[in-house]
Amino acid sequence: MQKLLDHINTPKELRLLDQKDLPQLAKELREFIINIVATKEGHLGASLGVVELTIALHYIFNTPEDQLIWDVGHQAYGHKILTGRKDSFHTNRQVGGLSGFPKRAESNYDAFGVGHSSTSISAALGMAIASRLKGDTKKQHIAIIGDASIASGMAFEGLNHAGVTNANLLVILNDNAIGIDPSVGALKQYLTNVKKETQKQDNIFEALNFDYSGPIDGHDINAIISELERLKTISGPKFLHVITTKGKGLKQAEEDQVKYHAPGKFNAQTGDLIARTETNQPPKYQDVFGHTIVELAKQNENIVGITPAMPTGSSLKYMMDEIPERAFDVGIAEQHAVTLAAGMTTQGLIPFCNIYSTFLQRAYDQVIHDVALQKLPVIFCLDRAGLVGQDGATHHGVYDLSYLRCIPNLIIFAPRNEIELRNIMYTVQLGLKHPIAIRYPRGRGVTIDWKQPFSKIEMGTGIQLKKGNRLAVLSIGAIAKNVAKAIKNCQTPQSIAHYDMRFVKPLDESLLHAIFKPHETIITVEDNAVKGGFGSAILEFASENNYKNTIHVLGVPDHFLEHGSVNTLHQSIGLDADSLTLYFNKTLL
Template sequence: MNVPFLDSLTSLADLRAVAVERLPEIAQDLRDRIIKIVAANEGHLGASLGVVDLTVALHYVFDTPNDRLIWDVGHQAYGHKMLTGRLAQFHTNRKLGGISGFPKRSESEFDAFGTGHSSTAISAALGMALAAQQQKKFSRQHIAVIGDASIAAGMAFEALNHAGETNANLLIVLNDNSIGIDPSVGALKHYLTSLDQNNQTVQNLFQNLNIAYFGPIDGHDLPQLVSELRAQKQKSGVRLLHVRTTKGKGLKPAELNQVLYHAPGKFDYLTGKVYEKDESHLPLKFQDVFGTTVLALLEQHKDIIAITPAMPSGSGLKAVIDRFPENVIDVGIAEQHAVTLAAGFACEGVKVLCCIYSTFLQRAYDQLIHDVAIQNLPVVFCIDRAGLVGEDGATHHGIFDLAMLRTVPNVIVAAPKDEIDLQQLLFTAVHTSQPFAIRYPRARGFIPEWRAPLAFERMEIGKAKQVRHGKRIAVFSTGTIFHEVESAFQQLDNVPIAHVHFPFVKPLDRNAIESVAAQFEVIITVEDGVAAGGFGSAVLELLSELNFQGRTQIIGIPDVFIEHGSIPELRKLAGIDALTIAESIKKFSSNNG
């Protein structure tokens, strides 16, 4: 054909009208588009490449969007988006004002359920299937596509347990590629690997849960996929189709290095070579500062254990694993288990670090309260990706942690302003006998010469530090937003404004706040978390107790979900960039302000 198929696609009816023999050609076109666009614009690559054939087959066989197609996590939904009317907009993927990098209900009727966190697809699809029964929509199909790493999570098991007791019209497509972001772990991974068509006579795990099992089949054999999906379309009840795929399929470097090519950044479209930059002169990323510091702590305390729910690479633990493999435990996508496992270690006197992204800690809030805080166990929560994270958007921003944590008794809550703060907070935390949470961003630090831990020193818990003196107006900040505040001061023509950095959100430095309240007329707080209930709220509660008569303002994330875009763009949108902070301060810079 003269015009590439995807460019001539006006609806999925065009796709469904072609012969099965043409589908590999369409899949190749789709794969090429994903590679070319992600190479130039960045994004999640390997997962979407791995399910291209499956994506084509699903939309070819099923009557989407009337049939509900749910993608677990959403990393693999790029091909789905291109096939469902968003090809022309795909260059805006993950950009401010552009389409989301994940399925999003408000974006398209084909995105039946929004997914940014893993292991939700079976629950959501089961809910839809049971609703269809209630509404007597018996012909509607419900398909949940879930990976082998995601299906091992507790929520997915809960959904399987429930689904097996129903007669819902639900097809679970298990996309088995033996990897999430890092390689899959756990007993279920080994079990899935052992399954093959030769043991169909043996009752397997899913069949024991009253779920019909089919497969495994080759997820890159389009004729076989179409044939099997057509057969599944004629069936009813809860069933599972086991599909084996290769993450990164179609780009050889992505197949060979699946961890790197999960989200490789910009790369050469033709060769797949990731563009490398000389970053030796730049400050380390906070994740690397964390990993380097943990290595140094392990040299002193060989019994420290680090636990991570499926994020060893992203959390900066790879170097720790290389040096101390027995001291790092990857529990897979199991945030609740990770926290309570850490509590168990702490019960036995083991110093334990629970290394978890802020957005994923939300999933283990009950365990943090019930299993750690109530028992006052000295678990150290190393909370990565705090604050606005950029292009992943609303599902991934780490903006709720301060508000969540400061309400929980016994928990110390800390936020470093730079690499030295992070190092010393970690050292302090492992020598503290109560729960200790440290949150830090996905970003580079601020000290280019920091390359290895300096001499360790304990920080005084609850102690703030005044870094700038002034009169009338005082600004309180916590965490790395400190640097945006300092940049804001550069735009204020040397107006004398005090700045106090609070490494500890809980406990707050009462003496420092009392001193400022007695001397200043205006107190402004700045944070990169939600303004409602966070650091600023804690300060205002104390100021109310002190009967402060001056004016106050909280600068933080407003009460809306912040979408995707670059971090500078989102900071400006949220009003926590240097320019907006400066403008807020200016309002108070005159006696009449």
């Protein structure tokens, strides 16, 4: 039996359907998403939750002339399938395939590229103001934002501005009480009260001059269509509150919304996860952080943990379970997280502020002005540093060494393995006069027996991992694994020395002098942008000390890398072990 979805390649075909057939289309669209994501992996729960809303938006609005902006974009799979990408959806997040997020270069239905949260209202408002300036008062601009994202500061900035404009803007709040982890904060409680009809205060969105409607059932497609039809006739800023269930239509995804946000492979018929063989494997770096901070916090009552909305992803959840009064999920609020940590240090606390590398970019001003300028010893733990894989360009943590290295008073450390991560965490809580950024990668490390007794690390020191008489390779962080394997496979491994510099700032200048004098050629290797990163620091050292050695800088090239497995991406830029072996051999010729 042929399905309705088989005939729909763009919203034009969707709009030819009778409204009574849309619930059947919603069922088929859910099945399509489940069947693909079950084998190809990706973000599942968010897209399942907005199937009816997605269909209704494209049914009522004249997309792409009317513009949809999906906040973050985790929930945009249904949108992609309905807008000409159904036949290629199986390539989602695969090398050379569709992006996991809306992307302007991919489709004219993707009005704005996203990947980080809370940008949709500002972008949609900018488009709406532009339309009005051009004399187009009919074009619709719709921002679809979740209850976790709307609590972020930037979303409020957009709402605050929009409320004093006459822009043709519709903000749709997709309220499912969860982001990746459950939503937190006073706004979440306010929205809960609204849903329970116990909210006695004035409506916060009406107070910001929005025409508010809702809350309505986000899975009642007829109710959504009716309300969207009405809102099309109203001018100025409008706000529609829609209640949805994340993971709707897959029992397990509804019951375990955190795990099924991005569940990996699962059985499409039963919904059960496909178990991965993880016996006797090294731990994930995030779990080393999570278990170690609990261990240290039990010994030091001044230690606190902070994460902006990523307790599961950062593994701060372990501390939240065991010492909840000293572990804080502040929601999607990186700027607040940094300055909160700064305030805590002034009162003698020792905050471990765990933020993904790519998300710390959102709090750059706070790192400089609120932390480094005041020499406040905040401990930044930057998870997901380096290339992160299928999430692609918006999530690669390949700029932190560059954007942090120029900041005075800031120490930068990159552990090459789990034991080094434990030891630096132990060291910094003993007493620190400056802030420090500790950056480590996504995924598993290299050490099975990682719970070793703590050992203090001397600040600003590197170490020699291997002796060699001709070529010196300097690495920083976990990329040392690829370097060590590459050297082992070289034609003359005895010719190559390997150093783990550990600190990008301050550099171990004593060690560098000892390296530069006997080695004519130096190669630096980092999983960070080559512009302004670790290699640049070594070049600066050589220039300042008038060294004439030949220096090769290897790292992430000066363009945005798209999605693909970490191994594939390393191969594409020559940072995998095999590519490094060839490079080292060639350099020795």
